[in-house]
Structures are given as C-alpha cells and as structure tokens.
Amino acid sequence: MKNNMFNILKKEVREMFRDKKSLSMMLIIPLMIPLLVIGMSALFEMQTNRDVKSYNKIGFSYKMSDVEKKILDEIGIDASFYENEEKVRKDYEMGNLDLYVTKSENKYIINGKVNDTTTFASSLVESYFNSYKSYLQKEVLDDKNLDSESILNIITLEENIISEDNFFAKYITSYAFLFIIMAITVSATYPATDTTAGEKERGTLETLLTFPIKSKDIIIGKFLSVSISSIITGVISLILTVISLVVANDMFTLYKDVDLMLPVSSLVFASIVIIAYSFLISGLCIAIASKSKTFKEAQSSLTPLTFISFFPGMIAFLIDIKTSAILSLIPFLNFTLLFTDITNGTVNYLNIILMLVSTIVIITTVLFVIVRQYKSEKILFTN
DSSP, X not given: OHHHHHHHHHHHHHHHHHOHHHHHHHHTGGGHHHHHHHHHHHHHHHHHTOOGGGSOEEEESXXXXXXXXXXXXXXXXXXEEOSSHHHHXXXXXXXXXXXXXXXXXXXXXXXOOOSHHHHHHHHHHHXXXXXXXXXXXXXXXXXXXXXXXXXXXSSOOOOOOOOOSOHHHHHHHHHHHHHHHHHHHHHHHHHHHIIIIIHHXXXXXXXXXXXXXXXXXXXXXXXXXXXXXXXXXXXXXXXXHHHHHHHHHHHOGGGTTOOOOOOHXXXXXXXXXXXXXXXXXXXXXXXXXXXXXXXXXXXXXXXHHHHHHHHHHHHHHHTTOOOOTTGGGSTTHHHHHHHHHHHTTOOOHHHHHHHHHHHHHHHHHHHHHHHHHHTOHHHHTOO
8 A cells, every 4th residue: 555655646746747737836936025024125115215306306385484394494395486386286186296285264274185195294294394383382372471382282292112023024025925825825736637637638647547556555655755845845945034134134224123034943833834735726626626627617616715715814914913832723814814823932842732623623634525526436437
C-alpha cells in the first residue's frame, strides 16, 4: 500500500515539475508579494509626506480683509480671488483650483468633488477657518473689554498618547499574509485540476485504474503532490514577505519607529499555519475538481474558492475581529486571524491547536468523500 501511494506521489510530483504552468503558478505568483509590500508602502509614504503645494490652490468668490489674507499665508494656502461664484466654479472645473469657497452672508461653503486631493485641501481650508474664527472671537471679546485669553483658553489640553502600533505597518503585514493565503490557493488549483479532471479528460485516469492500486492510495498520492506544490508556494511566499518587509523597513520613513521583522518564533508558527492551510486547500481543490468532467469546468468550479479563501480574512481585518477559541475552528477565517496574531507578536497555543484539529477533521472528511467518488464509475467516467 505504501509503495503504491509513494509511486503515485512520485509520478504526480514528476509531472508537476515538468509542467511549465504548474511551475509558474508555484514560483511566479509569490513574486507578487514584494510588489504588493513595496508598492503599497510607497503609496502610503506618498500620501503621508504629500507636499502642501499639491493641494493648496484654493479659490474664494468674495473679498478678503488684510487679516484674512495674512492667515491664508500663515496656513500656506495659495489663494485666488474671484468676482463671483460662476467664475470661481469655472476655474475649478478647468482644474486650476483644488477647492473653492463661496460666501452667503455669514455662511461659508467649501465646494469640490470627492478625491484624495480634495480631502487634503478641505483639511487645509478648515484649518484656515478655525484660525480666522479664533481671531474674530478674540476681537469681539477685546472690544467688550473682556479677557479673551482666559475665556478662549478656559481649559488646557495636552496629549499624552503613546502609539503602540503603527497603522501602516499593521496594514501592510496583514495584507502580505492575506496574499500568501491567496497565492497558496491559486497555486493549488492548477495541479489539483490537472491531476483529476485533466487526467479524466485525457483518458489517462482510466489507464491508471487498471493497475492493482487502491483508490485510497491514488487519492492520497494525488493529495500529497498538490499539497507539496502548495507548501512550496507558501514557503517561498513567506520568505519573500520577510525580505520585502525588511527592505520596506529600510526604504520608507513611515516605518522608521517600527521593526517590521518578525521574530524567529513567529516565523515558525507562521510556517505551521501555512502548511496546515496548504493541506486544507489542496484537499478541497481535489474534491471540487474531481466532480468536473473537463479541465475547463474544473477551473470554473474552483474560481469561487479563491475569493472564499481571501475575503473572510480581509473582512476580519477591516472590522478588527479578534481571535477566539470558537473562531479558531472556522476554516479560512482561523488562518487569517492566527496570521494577524502572529504578526502582532501574540501566539495562543490553544487557538493553534484548535485550528489544527479543525483542519485535520476537514481534510479527513474531504479525503473520505473523494475516495468514495473514485470508487464510483458514474463519477469517473461521466463522458
């Protein structure tokens, strides 16, 4: 039995490494991770260090006093003045302004369209109006011979907020590990399809079944070969993720107070999660592809699995779901939550054990179902 299983495994692995598409899925997809980490870090860096001159062109459709103009200069606003609202709106629509302000009696309206530049420009204009409002309040109080300083500054506010987490660092590491999961999923789909529906379509599966080999040996051999492909992709992805984080740490100033490098213990546990996920997704891919009549049909059937593997983790990160014993039993979600804990330097042994137990139960069930499928001629020879 073991020799038959080993021979099937050896055959599948040999064919997998000979197939250029399988190799490209296994080796090329992880190369997207450095692009993701460096690209998103560059985008964050550009947004956080954006030059005020790229969003400070503001139009005003009313006359201003010297005091107002002085505050504009102090804030850093490049102001343009117009006779009426129609002219300033037309100049804005031509792209000459980042925002424009109109006035109706004592009401000021900031006008513009939603985009990244508008967000920065609007914040700049709000700073100007806050300064101008403070000036007017002080002037009114002084005219009434009231102590404006004691009234306006009736309370003193001091911030003592210690930042334990860098938002950008947490964001980039979480999404890097989410991409590892997606890379493993994509890597598993092609060999799983080729070794099941592909063999069925080529007619080689029927030849294989003429040999005195049990269905269980065939399935486990195929399952292990797809798992090997997935694990290789996962390990390469993890290595590239670590390298990318180290490079980004040195390259971008927004990480200057953060060490993106994970400790060795975290990398070990991350490897365990990757291996467990590789086994799970390989079994699911084989189970789904085995029911398909053709290679194309199997690929279509496996496409939703890529999204199912990615979106639970993405949603969990966006709404900040915390790991728990119950969530550690839920497939797909548990892997992402454990990755998040690991990147934050937290390792809960109970949650990892529950994830492993859940994964083993699912894989055992899936393999049992696949073996039964392969014993049925109706399933194998649908054509």
